[in-house]
Amino acid sequence: MAIDRVDAYLDAHRGDFEEQLKALLRIPSISAQPDHDADTRRAAEFLLDDFRAMGIGSAGLIETKGHPLVYAESLNAPGRPTVLVYGHYDVQPPEPLEPWTSPPFEPTVVGGNIIARGSTDDKGQMFTHLKAAEGWLKAGGGLPVNVKYLIEGEEEVGGANLEAYVKANREKLACDYAVISDTSQFAPGIPAITYGLKGLAYFELIVKGAKTDLHSGMFGGTVANPLNALSSILASLKGADNRIAIDGFYDPVRPLEAWERAEFARLPFSEEEFREQTGAPSLEGEVGYTTLERRWARPTCDVNGIYGGYQGPGPKTVLPWTAGAKLSFRLVPDQDPKRVAAQFRAHVAKVTPPGVTVEVIEHHGAPAVLVGVDSPGVRAASRAIEAGFGTPPVFMREGGSIPVVGLLKDNLGVDTLLLGWGQNDDNLHGPNEKFSLADYHRGIKASAHLLAELAKEEVSKSGGA
Amino acid sequence: MAIDRVDAYLDAHRGDFEEQLKALLRIPSISAQPDHDADTRRAAEFLLDDFRAMGIGSAGLIETKGHPLVYAESLNAPGRPTVLVYGHYDVQPPEPLEPWTSPPFEPTVVGGNIIARGSTDDKGQMFTHLKAAEGWLKAGGGLPVNVKYLIEGEEEVGGANLEAYVKANREKLACDYAVISDTSQFAPGIPAITYGLKGLAYFELIVKGAKTDLHSGMFGGTVANPLNALSSILASLKGADNRIAIDGFYDPVRPLEAWERAEFARLPFSEEEFREQTGAPSLEGEVGYTTLERRWARPTCDVNGIYGGYQGPGPKTVLPWTAGAKLSFRLVPDQDPKRVAAQFRAHVAKVTPPGVTVEVIEHHGAPAVLVGVDSPGVRAASRAIEAGFGTPPVFMREGGSIPVVGLLKDNLGVDTLLLGWGQNDDNLHGPNEKFSLADYHRGIKASAHLLAELAKEEVSKSGGA
Numbered sequence: 047m048a049i050d051r052v053d054a055y056l057d058a059h060r061g062d063f064e065e066q067l068k069a070l071l072r073i074p075s076i077s078a079q080p081d082h083d084a085d086t087r088r089a090a091e092f093l094l095d096d097f098r099a100m101g102i103g104s105a106g107l108i109e110t111k112g113h114p115l116v117y118a119e120s121l122n123a124p125g126r127p128t129v130l131v132y133g134h135y136d137v138q139p140p141e142p143l144e145p146w147t148s149p150p151f152e153p154t155v156v157g158g159n160i161i162a163r164g165s166t167d168d169k170g171q172m173f174t175h176l177k178a179a180e181g182w183l184k185a186g187g188g189l190p191v192n193v194k195y196l197i198e199g200e201e202e203v204g205g206a207n208l209e210a211y212v213k214a215n216r217e218k219l220a221c222d223y224a225v226i227s228d229t230s231q232f233a234p235g236i237p238a239i240t241y242g243l244k245g246l247a248y249f250e251l252i253v254k255g256a257k258t259d260l261h262s263g264m265f266g267g268t269v270a271n272p273l274n275a276l277s278s279i280l281a282s283l284k285g286a287d288n289r290i291a292i293d294g295f296y297d298p299v300r301p302l303e304a305w306e307r308a309e310f311a312r313l314p315f316s317e318e319e320f321r322e323q324t325g326a327p328s329l330e331g332e333v334g335y336t337t338l339e340r341r342w343a344r345p346t347c348d349v350n351g352i353y354g355g356y357q358g359p360g361p362k363t364v365l366p367w368t369a370g371a372k373l374s375f376r377l378v379p380d381q382d383p384k385r386v387a388a389q390f391r392a393h394v395a396k397v398t399p400p401g402v403t404v405e406v407i408e409h410h411g412a413p414a415v416l417v418g419v420d421s422p423g424v425r426a427a428s429r430a431i432e433a434g435f436g437t438p439p440v441f442m443r444e445g446g447s448i449p450v451v452g453l454l455k456d457n458l459g460v461d462t463l464l465l466g467w468g469q470n471d472d473n474l475h476g477p478n479e480k481f482s483l484a485d486y487h488r489g490i491k492a493s494a495h496l497l498a499e500l501a502k503e504e505v506s507k508s509g510g511a
Numbered sequence: 512m513a514i515d516r517v518d519a520y521l522d523a524h525r526g527d528f529e530e531q532l533k534a535l536l537r538i539p540s541i542s543a544q545p546d547h548d549a550d551t552r553r554a555a556e557f558l559l560d561d562f563r564a565m566g567i568g569s570a571g572l573i574e575t576k577g578h579p580l581v582y583a584e585s586l587n588a589p590g591r592p593t594v595l596v597y598g599h600y601d602v603q604p605p606e607p608l609e610p611w612t613s614p615p616f617e618p619t620v621v622g623g624n625i626i627a628r629g630s631t632d633d634k635g636q637m638f639t640h641l642k643a644a645e646g647w648l649k650a651g652g653g654l655p656v657n658v659k660y661l662i663e664g665e666e667e668v669g670g671a672n673l674e675a676y677v678k679a680n681r682e683k684l685a686c687d688y689a690v691i692s693d694t695s696q697f698a699p700g701i702p703a704i705t706y707g708l709k710g711l712a713y714f715e716l717i718v719k720g721a722k723t724d725l726h727s728g729m730f731g732g733t734v735a736n737p738l739n740a741l742s743s744i745l746a747s748l749k750g751a752d753n754r755i756a757i758d759g760f761y762d763p764v765r766p767l768e769a770w771e772r773a774e775f776a777r778l779p780f781s782e783e784e785f786r787e788q789t790g791a792p793s794l795e796g797e798v799g800y801t802t803l804e805r806r807w808a809r810p811t812c813d814v815n816g817i818y819g820g821y822q823g824p825g826p827k828t829v830l831p832w833t834a835g836a837k838l839s840f841r842l843v844p845d846q847d848p849k850r851v852a853a854q855f856r857a858h859v860a861k862v863t864p865p866g867v868t869v870e871v872i873e874h875h876g877a878p879a880v881l882v883g884v885d886s887p888g889v890r891a892a893s894r895a896i897e898a899g900f901g902t903p904p905v906f907m908r909e910g911g912s913i914p915v916v917g918l919l920k921d922n923l924g925v926d927t928l929l930l931g932w933g934q935n936d937d938n939l940h941g942p943n944e945k946f947s948l949a950d951y952h953r954g955i956k957a958s959a960h961l962l963a964e965l966a967k968e969e970v971s972k973s974g975g976a
Contacts, residue, residue: 244728246728246828248826248828250826255791255792256789256790256791257789257790257791258790260789261910261911262811262813262815262839262841263709263711263841263909263910263911263912264806264909264910264911265789265806265910266806266811266812266813266841266910267753267796267797267805267806267809267810267811267813267841267910268785268789268794268795268796268802268805268806269786269789269791269794269795269796270791270793270795271813271814273745273813273814273815273816273817273836274745274746274748274749274812274813274814276742276817277741277742277743277745277746277814277817278742278746280738280739280742280746281739281742281743281745281746281747282746283739284739286864288732320733321734324721324722324725324730324733324734325721325722325723325832326720326721326722326734326735326866326867327720327865327866327867327868328735328865328866329733329734329866330733330734330735330864330865330866331732331733331734332732337733340732340733341729341730341731341732341733344732345732346727346731346732347731347739348727348731348732348736348738348739348830349736349738349739349742349819349820350727350738350820350821350826350827350828350829350830350831351738351819351820351821351822351827351829351831352738352741352742352817352818352819352820352822352834353817353818353822354814354816354817355814355815355816355817355837356815356816356837357816357817357818358816360874361713361715361815361837361839361874361875362815362816362837363711363713363815363839364815364816365813365815366814366815366816367790369817371738372820372821372826372827374727374826374828376727376728376731376732399751399795400792400793400795401791401792401793401794401795402791402792403792409825409826410826444728444729445726445728445729445730445731445732446726446728446729447728
């Protein structure tokens with residue numbers, strides 16, 4: 047069978063694949079640093095060369111206002127599904143350099159891990175999909191499905207140009223499935239499909255009282271203090287049970303399903319190890335839920351920043367005229383960020399004490415993502431992961447957000463398969479970022495099998511092919 | 512009578528007194544600015560020359576680690592009381608200069624007010640006592656009581672050297688009455704004796720949760736957030752009735768006496784004008800009390816500063832590991848700052864939510880001051896003010912603290928007569944600081960009469976004479 051020839055090719059080229067990844071990792075494609083603009087482009091060109099070398103149908107750079115997009119496609123599988131693979135070739139700045147045990151752009155293998163900036167986020171994970179395609183093109187007689195690769199160079203700086211491109215090119219990017227490998231496995235040896243991400247509703251509160259700072263002796267006790275008022279407003283957001291005390295907030299929250307609670311509960315997760323990792327005196331969260339449930343599937347509210355009055359050393363007896371806070375809610379299905387904003391505004395209006403005015407600024411919002419796990423795509427991905435990793439994946443959710451998932455859903459109408467090959471301790475964004483070479487090869491194999499498995503599934507809707 | 516000859520002398524020398532004050536105001540004795548150290552000393556020497564010119568018994572500069580103290584005394588009234596007059600010759604920096612309508616150290620008379628840095632705080636007010644002494648020495652046949660003048664040059668920078676001097680020289684400074692003119696009248700035409708000052712208990716709270724900042728998506732809802740926790744703690748300090756919700760806090764609070772409430776109520780005070788002055792949407796304070804009562808005679812609690820997490824522009828989804836706040840209580844008789852600190856600590860321990868630790872730092876504390884108004888000193892001061900201003904004083908309290916009052920009480924055992932000749936809108940510490948020349952002359956006359964009136968009172972205890 048074709049897949050066996052592909053597997054054999056992948057096995058035979060492990061050394062090459064490692065050298066190619068190292069070459070890519072040597073390019074300091076730090077999108078945030080204009081000094082490295084030429085390097086960043088060089089990484090795009092490296093990928094373009096790789097696509098061309100494998101003999102894919104068409105490949106090119108798409109210029110943007112910033113760093114280029116790399117786009118490649120092969121649409122030679124009529125009647126088969128179309129898969130869009132997203133990834134990014136830019137990396138976080140490596141600074142601070144001091145904690146690195148080897149230079150961030152000199153890939154070094156230690157204990158089976160390749161240490162370099164971008165190794166897991168996202169060069170190493172993204173590159174598995176190119177190597178899988180190479181296997182099919184070189185040894186499998188061509189790609190078993192239609193594929194579109196969209197690799198951006200600005201993920202670490204906000205991805206605004208990608209967003210504009212996707213919105214303007216819905217037809218070109220049309221697909222049946224989107225795939226992203228930019229997350230983590232649950233733990234070493236426990237590959238995962240991430241089927242849920244939280245949404246976000248981010249606000250800033252600005253409280254004002256008097257028109258200027260006042261002397262707290264001359265005026266204290268006669269006018270409302272915006273810092274006291276802000277504290278009251280923030281304190282009102284959660285109860286002692288750590289539930290969010292905003293009217294109607296939980297109404298649209300989709301309860302955890304029985305299978306999810308069972309799935310989370312069977313994961314090898316130590317609350318005590320997790321607590322130690324944070325250094326917090328104890329774990330605290332919404333009553334009635336485990337830590338994993340709170341983390342992945344329950345809405346949360348955190349004050350992200352607070353400011354007002356005198357912050358210097360020692361005392362100053364000022365009655366400040368204004369104070370502010372940034373705070374955010376992590377949302378779960380089916381909470382609507384707009385509705386949460388309205389509920390939050392109503393709550394603030396209700397609890398604001400007299401004597402101050404409050405301005406509510408909406409910073410940004412995004413709904414949560416939840417992908418049905420009994421879909422053809424998830425079934426195919428499960429089989430592919432089992433082939434690549436030797437064990438079927440667990441199903442997990444994430445507390446964070448990946449904006450591109452919503453972008454693809456909104457513009458292309460597709461759910462994304464989040465197939466992460468990394469580990470939680472890969473130190474992405476930190477020093478000594480690493481990626482397991484064993485997981486790199488397993489990921490390549492899973493990516494190759496994914497294309498075969500998707501080819502077996504019904505085309506759920508008209509893709510681009 | 513001697514006092515008539517003194518009054519005549521004062522009337523005859525009004526022009527001289529104005530010129531002398533202008534000369535003093537021309538000296539930029541900015542204690543906080545080392546560039547002006549020579550000027551600051553020059554102001555001290557100016558006063559020393561003035562004391563010598565009036566022919567007082569002895570006068571000299573007392574060197575300190577910083578700016579010198581000016582000390583003068585006349586102890587030629589055996590069997591009569593001893594009065595210690597405190598004042599300061601240093602001034603606040605004049606910056607920002609732009610809003611000044613005339614240069615801060617070029618005294619300019621506009622509409623009967625002398626505009627200059629230090630005109631009201633405290634050169635103009637302090638100098639009235641020197642001119643009064645001059646009147647007695649030049650025209651009254653000598654001072655009717657024993658007097659000690661202690662004029663410092665570091666009031667605007669903390670007065671630590673004065674404190675050390677007073678503690679080390681209790682015998683030398685022993686007196687029956689202390690007098691300070693460094694406050695305000697209630698309003699134009701309404702001179703006042705300030706008989707109460709609030710005390711202070713100032714704290715900082717530092718709340719800690721995890722050992723580092725965490726991603727609010729990955730960790731939100733699983734560990735306590737120090738900013739949320741801090742908000743809860745601060746919100747718990749006051750109820751909706753604006754009463755301080757700390758167990759036992761009000762136990763030692765001395766209630767307003769009926770005469771005080773009546774005295775405050777009869778003062779021409781417009782709550783609406785006061786509100787407009789602050790710019791606050793409404794006046795808010797402890798239920799059951801008027802604004803003047805809240806301001807002068809009820810304890811208060813204000814958060815003075817708050818900090819934690821992300822304070823930059825835009826959103827950042829951080830779960831901060833630590834947050835802090837500075838807050839203070841203004842105390843009234845008979846609250847003890849140490850006891851308040853213990854009550855505050857107990858309260859914080861009680862209301863701190865699980866999952867965080869809280870450190871309470873005590874910045875500083877001072878008890879409130881309340882002088883009996885039916886004392887010989889207050890009676891004498893009332894008669895003196897009536898003589899100088901043509902109307903008897905009202906009795907008022909202040910929301911602020913004047914540390915030297917406690918210093919003199921603790922070390923010399925005397926109450927201070929706070930006889931302010933300034934006005935609330937004199938802009939002390941601000942641009943275009945002013946002092947009414949009419950009030951300057953009234954203050955000189957009242958100061959002169961004060962010595963005569965105190966001479967009539969019983970010596971309450973053994974003074975320095």
